[in-house]
Amino acid sequence: MISMRSFWASLPTEGRWLLSTVAMQTLGRGLTLPFTLIYLHEVRGFDLGLSGSLMALIAVTGLLVTAPAGILTDRYGARVVLLAGISCAIVGHSVLAVATTPGAAAFALVLIGLNFGISWPAFNALIAAVVTGEVRQQYFGVNFALVNLGIGVGGVVGGLVVDVDRPATFTGIYLADAVSQLIPMALLLFPLRHVHGRAQHADGAGPAPREGYLHILRRREVRWLTALTFVVTFVGYGQLEAGVPGFSRQAAEVSTGAIGAAFAVNTAVIVLLQFTVLSRIRGRRRTRVMLVMSATWVLAWLLLGAAGLVDSSAFAVAGLLGFMLVFGIGETMMQPTVPAMNNDLAADHTRGRYNAINAAAFQGGAIAGPIVAGFLLQHHLAAGYVALMVLGCAVIAATALVLERLVSPAVNGVLDPEPVPR
Incomplete structure (x- = not known):
């Protein structure tokens, strides 16, 4: 029977650092996730069709940058790529908090989409570099539960806080989302600064050979x-x-x-x-x-x-x-x-x-x-x-x-x- 105590004991120190703050990191995402369409349409006054199109920018941008993000992760390491994605998220949510025009909102949502497209492959690669063997499957499951916990609690808190008649409440949750991204950034800059997630030759002489997407998809x-x-x-x-x-x-x-x-x-x-x-x-x-x-x-x-x-x-x-x-x-x-x-x-x-x-x-x-x-x-x-x-x-x-x-x-x-x- 897997318990939290036995699972935690089996993790390396780096894995414990990564997992210990997941719920807090995703709390900010939960604050804003259910309310972006409402914010754009009812608070900023964009029509519903435009608001939906603006939200689609997140997914479309993320999809477009996913392939380059994978290449950059293999070339420069997951840590560096993650730091770039987190930086985009911080700027994106900060701009969205005060965006009053479609252009400003579009810029912010593109940056948020860049974070999703960049961070996903890099974060999973970092997990796989830190956690190996049977524990890796357990880690992905526990990480998913903690992500849901953070988003769920954030959604409840956001629902209690936001009010369409008080735009400042929406500004507050988007700024809180930006601040929450400082947690993983601090982890990568300090306790995990030695975990680059970049593969080396077996003899440690340099970067490992790279394979293209077509080769992998064969x-x-x-x-x-x-x-x-x-x-x-x-x-x-x-x-x-x-x-x-x-x-x-x-x-x-x-x-x-x-x-x-x-x-x-x-x-x-x-x-x-x-x-x-x-x-x-x-x-x-x-x-x-x-x-x-x-x-x-x-x-x-x-x-x-x-x-x-x-x-x-x-x-x-x-x-x-x-x-x-x-x-x-x-x-x-x-x-x-x-x-x-x-x-x-x-x-x-x-x-x-x-x-x-x-x-x-x-x-x-x-x-x-x-x-x-x-x-x-x-x-x-x-x-x-x-x-x-x-x-x-x-x-x-x-x-x-x-x-x-x-x-x-x-x-x-x-x-x-x-x-x-x-």
Whole structure:
């Protein structure tokens, strides 16, 4: 049984530093994440279409810079690249706090997008450089739980603080988000200044040889893992901020308060169950864990679909809460497995590129998910929307089975695998 005490004891000092402040770092993100569209539209007075387009700049910019970020991570090290991304975040949130024109808001959101695109592959590469072996899978799971804890608490605090009739409250939360980024910057500049995350030759003579993206993507297992990440994100995270709230309001007709409570349930499930799930999946094939996750998500989507079919507000709320609870259980299976498998496929000198490819697939799903959800819900195709999500879960399962035949048992999370007969 994995406990926090045993997990903490197994971490190197650098891993403890990285993990100890995750919740505080993401608290700032939670303060602002649910309220940016409201801020742009209701506080700064931009029309709704323009506000949505401005928000899209974050994802589009992040996607565009992910590939260069992977190259820079492998060439100069994850620490330097992370510091550049954090600097963009600090400036971006500070500018957004006082932005009164679309141009200023666009500049700020592009900087925030630069941070997302730069920091994702660099941070995962830094984790993989610091934490090795079986503990790496556990680390990704615990990190995910702490990220959700920070965002969840930040969202609750932000909801209590902000008021559209008092613009200064929004200025305050964006400045707080900027200040929260000083925590990881201080870690990288002082206690972790020796962890560069840059691969060397075996003899330590210099930088390791580099491989291009085309070379990496020639590996079938990389292509299938990339496809799996895209579909998982499309069905999952690509729906949480747009599709699920839209379906809940249009088809299930639940209140915004109920939607907020449902997201709180989701966060609580992840935080409370992540260690239990980590113990259950330890040593099991990661692809089989993905099969269980896809079945769990099918159940979640059926619960949400049922919420929109029955003419009962109480049943609709129960269906939404059930969806978020069951969906959260699935999330606790996904987050420890996919990043760990991706980093186990990579060599030290290609880790930045592997994480960039995986991040690009995630961002692609996060962009496509809301677009498809918006189209279907706008045309009142709620049943078709749920059916498409269930079909997506089936695609996840099929892709995981293909991937299982392509990766080694060690990459698939099996402990001390039996040697393969020649």
